[in-house]
Amino acid sequence: MIVDKKVVANIAELAQLEILPENMQEFVDSLTDVLNLVEEMQSVDTNGIEPMSNPLDGVQRLRSDTVTESDQRDYLQEVAPETANGLYLVPKVIE
Amino acid sequence: MHEQSISQMLDALDRKEYSCEELITHHVDRIHQLDEQLNTFITHTAEQAVTRARVLDTARAKGEAPPLAGIPIAHKDIFCTEGVKTSAGSHMLDNFTSPYDATVVEKLQAVGAISLGKTNMDEFAMGSSNENSYYGAVKNPWSETAVPGGSSGGSAAAVAARLCAAATGTDTGGSIRQPASMCGITGLKPTYGRVSRWGMIAYASSLDQAGTLTRSAEDAAILLNVMAGYDPKDSTSLFMDVPDYTQALNKPIDGLRIGVCQEYFGQGLDPDIESGIQLALKMFESAGAVISDVTIPASQHAIPAYYVIAPAEASANLSRYDGVRFGYRCESPADLADLYQRSRNEGFGTEVKQRIMVGSFALSAGYYDAYYRKAQQIRRLIKDDFLAAFKKVDLIIGPTTPTPAFKIGEKSEDQISMYLQDIYTITSNLAGLPAGSFPVGFSQGLPFGVQIIGNYLDEARILNLAHRLQLETDWHKMSPEEFS
Numbered sequence: 001m002i003v004d005k006k007v008v009a010n011i012a013e014l015a016q017l018e019i020l021p022e023n024m025q026e027f028v029d030s031l032t033d034v035l036n037l038v039e040e041m042q043s044v045d046t047n048g049i050e051p052m053s054n055p056l057d058g059v060q061r062l063r064s065d066t067v068t069e070s071d072q073r074d075y076l077q078e079v080a081p082e083t084a085n086g087l088y089l090v091p092k093v094i095e
Numbered sequence: 096m097h098e099q100s101i102s103q104m105l106d107a108l109d110r111k112e113y114s115c116e117e118l119i120t121h122h123v124d125r126i127h128q129l130d131e132q133l134n135t136f137i138t139h140t141a142e143q144a145v146t147r148a149r150v151l152d153t154a155r156a157k158g159e160a161p162p163l164a165g166i167p168i169a170h171k172d173i174f175c176t177e178g179v180k181t182s183a184g185s186h187m188l189d190n191f192t193s194p195y196d197a198t199v200v201e202k203l204q205a206v207g208a209i210s211l212g213k214t215n216m217d218e219f220a221m222g223s224s225n226e227n228s229y230y231g232a233v234k235n236p237w238s239e240t241a242v243p244g245g246s247s248g249g250s251a252a253a254v255a256a257r258l259c260a261a262a263t264g265t266d267t268g269g270s271i272r273q274p275a276s277m278c279g280i281t282g283l284k285p286t287y288g289r290v291s292r293w294g295m296i297a298y299a300s301s302l303d304q305a306g307t308l309t310r311s312a313e314d315a316a317i318l319l320n321v322m323a324g325y326d327p328k329d330s331t332s333l334f335m336d337v338p339d340y341t342q343a344l345n346k347p348i349d350g351l352r353i354g355v356c357q358e359y360f361g362q363g364l365d366p367d368i369e370s371g372i373q374l375a376l377k378m379f380e381s382a383g384a385v386i387s388d389v390t391i392p393a394s395q396h397a398i399p400a401y402y403v404i405a406p407a408e409a410s411a412n413l414s415r416y417d418g419v420r421f422g423y424r425c426e427s428p429a430d431l432a433d434l435y436q437r438s439r440n441e442g443f444g445t446e447v448k449q450r451i452m453v454g455s456f457a458l459s460a461g462y463y464d465a466y467y468r469k470a471q472q473i474r475r476l477i478k479d480d481f482l483a484a485f486k487k488v489d490l491i492i493g494p495t496t497p498t499p500a501f502k503i504g505e506k507s508e509d510q511i512s513m514y515l516q517d518i519y520t521i522t523s524n525l526a527g528l529p530a531g532s533f534p535v536g537f538s539q540g541l542p543f544g545v546q547i548i549g550n551y552l553d554e555a556r557i558l559n560l561a562h563r564l565q566l567e568t569d570w571h572k573m574s575p576e577e578f579s
Binding site for chain 1: 428
């Protein structure tokens with residue numbers, strides 16, 4: 001896998017991350033280093049091995065369908081950068 | 096009083112040798128005098144702590160004190176604390192005051208433990224040296240030029256410097272055990288799911304686990320009794336009974352089968368650490384334990400698997416920081432994309448952004464199978480190796496870290512060498528097994544620990560063996576001269 005500026009720019013867009021031109025090379029190098037580090041995985045024979053996402057192969061417990069939370073919208077929005085009438089404000093999306 | 100164990104403090108409080116207020120004030124004063132040089136705290140809650148101590152003194156006078164009333168603790172700044180800044184060591188959350196408490200925080204508060212503040216950490220728990228904090232590096236109380244380890248570096252250094260009796264931490268790849276080893280204290284990462292993750296800021300959800308940084312195995316047992324247990328708010332927390340961990344501490348270790356993990360004694364291991372662990376093994380053997388070799392062959396792939404899985408899950412978890420609902424927002428965004436992208440660039444530190452990039456790559460179309468899925472398969476191979484080993488032995492022993500604490504700045508420019516710090520610790524995160532680090536010697540004047548890994552839900556047996564070690568040795572009682 002060759003990592004270049006184009007690859008990094010593409011991933012940065014997926015990750016919604018601004019990368020300044022002066023930092024670009026640092027990200028190319030870091031992604032290259034980490035991908036080289038993990039490359040060794042490809043030599044492992046994992047044919048037929050079930051991927052493991054939960055160490056104890058846990059399952060979700062069900063609960064009864066009852067209301068457990070009260071409305072705390074105003075309280076929870078106190079930490080928001082900008083709100084109005086219970087809505088989160090962002091720059092205009094539609095011109 | 097700051098050298099006392101939790102049970103000694105509780106006895107002294109019971110006998111009225113001092114009050115909760117005196118105990119708390121003593122520790123608050125120590126923090127004020129000593130923490131400037133260490134930088135272990137991001138936020139102090141001294142005033143609230145003293146107020147709470149007075150309330151608990153009144154309760155104690157009426158015979159109504161909860162079981163850990165007055166014990167001075169600290170929370171890693173990754174646990175949400177209602178009304179108190181919760182930063183995760185990040186500029187992104189520098190302005191964030193949590194509207195609710197983490198379950199761990201709530202449980203410890205309910206039994207009367209008093210938090211003195213929030214401890215410093217690597218940003219979003221990503222790091223092994225505490226140098227990746229927006230609030231500056233933490234210094235190791237044993238040497239001001241050395242790192243305390245990370246990511247729970249503030250918690251470990253605060254406990255080692257006797258600024259609090261115990262602290263909470265989280266361990267995704269070794270973030271409790273590695274700093275515990277480097278600061279000469281006891282660190283326990285329980286089984287995945289043993290302790291609720293509710294209100295614990297997520298890094299890699301399938302690996303993250305909350306645990307304890309204490310000065311002894313006994314103190315760890317006391318805290319784990321409170322922290323462990325099912326929580327309906329965390330769907331991955333285990334719906335299982337919690338034993339009394341203090342009950343098993345004094346069980347004889349006669350006949351206990353201890354496995355020595357061969358892969359943990361290879362190249363790069365500090366010779367002093369190796370001989371310290373051999374000494375501990377001899378001690379266990381003379382106490383009746385049966386020592387044999389075990390092997391976890393798939394552990395050689397642990398670092399690659401971890402550095403795919405953890406960044407992948409981090410990239411998903413950290414997508415919530417977008418400058419809209421809470422946390423940092425950039426100045427005058429031009430449009431929505433600018434708001435997201437610039438807030439995230441300005442709010443996150445370098446290591447966090449690099450891991451988000453690795454994770455986003457590993458999860459992107461065309462690469463998922465080769466990276467994330469492959470790493471999850473390796474994870475199962477590691478688990479299977481451990482299960483095979485646990486058919487032959489009860490506990491597995493090895494070093495916690497390859498070296499004692501390194502110098503501040505020594506590895507900060509070398510990302511991969513920093514990643515290799517976790518070589519002995521991440522296997523138990525990938526497998527989800529409980530593991531602890533317990534002080535067992537000094538190398539170049541700096542402490543190090545022995546790592547004890549247990550089978551699923553066998554924290555009691557880990558603490559039993561560690562307690563035995565701590566009855567027969569004094570490593571855990573040693574404190575750095577300036578902080579004694």
